[in-house]
Amino acid sequence: MHPPLPAALDGPTGRDWWRGLLPLILLLLSACAQAPRAPASDASRWADTTMGQPAVVPDVEAALRLDPALQAYLEHTLRPAARRQGALLALFEALRSSDIRVVYDASTTRTAAETFEARSGNCLSLVLMTAALADGLGLSVEFREVLTDTQWSRLAGLHVGNTHVNLALGPRPSPFASVLLAPPQTVIDFLPPEAAGKLPARRISRQRVLAMYLNNRAAEWLTQGDLATAQAFSLAALAQDAAYPSAYNTLGVVFQRHGRADLAERAWRDGLAQAPEHATLLANLAAALRAQGRPAEAQPLEAVLARVEGTAPFVNLSRGLAALRAGDPAGARDWLLRELARDPDYHEIHFALAQAELQLGHPAQALSHLQRASAESPRPELRSLYAAKAEHLRALGVH
Structure with missing residues (x-):
């Protein structure tokens, strides 16, 4: 282990x-x-x-x-x-x-x-x-x-x-x-x-x-x-x-x-x-x-x-999160996709991509990343958080 x-x-x-x-x-x-x-x-x-x-x-x-x-x-x-x-x-x-x-x-x-x-x-x-x-x-x-x-x-x-x-x-x-x-x-x-x-x-x-x-x-x-x-x-x-x-x-x-x-x-x-x-x-x-x-x-x-x-881990994730904070979801998505290529299964990358896609007006893509984040998270409290956000989007008619 x-x-x-x-x-x-x-x-x-x-x-x-x-x-x-x-x-x-x-x-x-x-x-x-x-x-x-x-x-x-x-x-x-x-x-x-x-x-x-x-x-x-x-x-x-x-x-x-x-x-x-x-x-x-x-x-x-x-x-x-x-x-x-x-x-x-x-x-x-x-x-x-x-x-x-x-x-x-x-x-x-x-x-x-x-x-x-x-x-x-x-x-x-x-x-x-x-x-x-x-x-x-x-x-x-x-x-x-x-x-x-x-x-x-x-x-x-x-x-x-x-x-x-x-x-x-x-x-x-x-x-x-x-x-x-x-x-x-x-x-x-x-x-x-x-x-x-x-x-x-x-x-x-x-x-x-x-x-x-x-x-x-x-x-x-x-x-x-x-x-x-x-x-x-x-x-x-x-x-x-x-x-x-x-x-x-x-x-x-x-x-x-x-x-x-x-x-x-x-x-x-x-x-x-x-x-x-x-x-x-x-x-x-x-x-x-x-x-x-x-x-x-x-x-x-x-x-x-x-x-x-x-490439050191999370360098591009940090850049993507900084772009999100700066109000640049398109730039954030570019950095986050590079990080996703390094580790396609890490929950925090998918959660950040969900935020970027939602700000770009792509709720279906955001829902997909939230579902992946929930599935990949190793911590029960995070799985519940991601699942709740995904359920909120589905309640709004997003599929």
């Missing part, structure tokens, strides 16, 4: 994925061959940078913990079903049934227990809940990062890049079994099985998944303006996996928001030491250097960024 600015912030969350002082900061959220386990982060490196007491102390174990409700479901429903039909099929059928089927919601990264209670979450939330139950049933669990293009979204002034994670389950193999005779695995994902099974993916460690969870929560605290808690979760993510570049990126954004450009630069450079072509780290550091009057240092970073990323 990712996750999440005035330049760039990193972290998995599914289809729709997020954005201080700089014009743009990007976050990358998560929502996965086995990557080597990274050494623990050197906490002393950041010991003198704390911003005060966090509102919530990171609890790493909570991500996969079975609370009483989840434990009861495991004991009284899943285990009896597993005795009848096998553990893998019992869990697979439960995930498909109304019992524990999870509705996609990108707004929050939930623990296993929280996902079970809410029956909703992003792709990482689904992975955590499923892994916790699979562990309880004695199944093998392989965490996977899906190798697709980063998907971008915007939230609270931040641009957020989202990666996608899922997991593969199977019987726990005998230590004496040949690798060639290993039992087949079943991929669990929000995507349909035929799509999820065909997408390229790489195995990632449990430590990386926990780092993704903590980093997503850091980004969520950051969007709420709680820098102390965001920092605490970023550092906890690095303590799990010191090679996870997205956690360095989030930590850098926290420092940037705190007014410590020196520490932000240190965090971003540490992240680039782990991943020299990481787009959000490159974008954030380059933007920070330019803002400090250091263009000669920014240029090499920008050259690498242009090679690996191409």
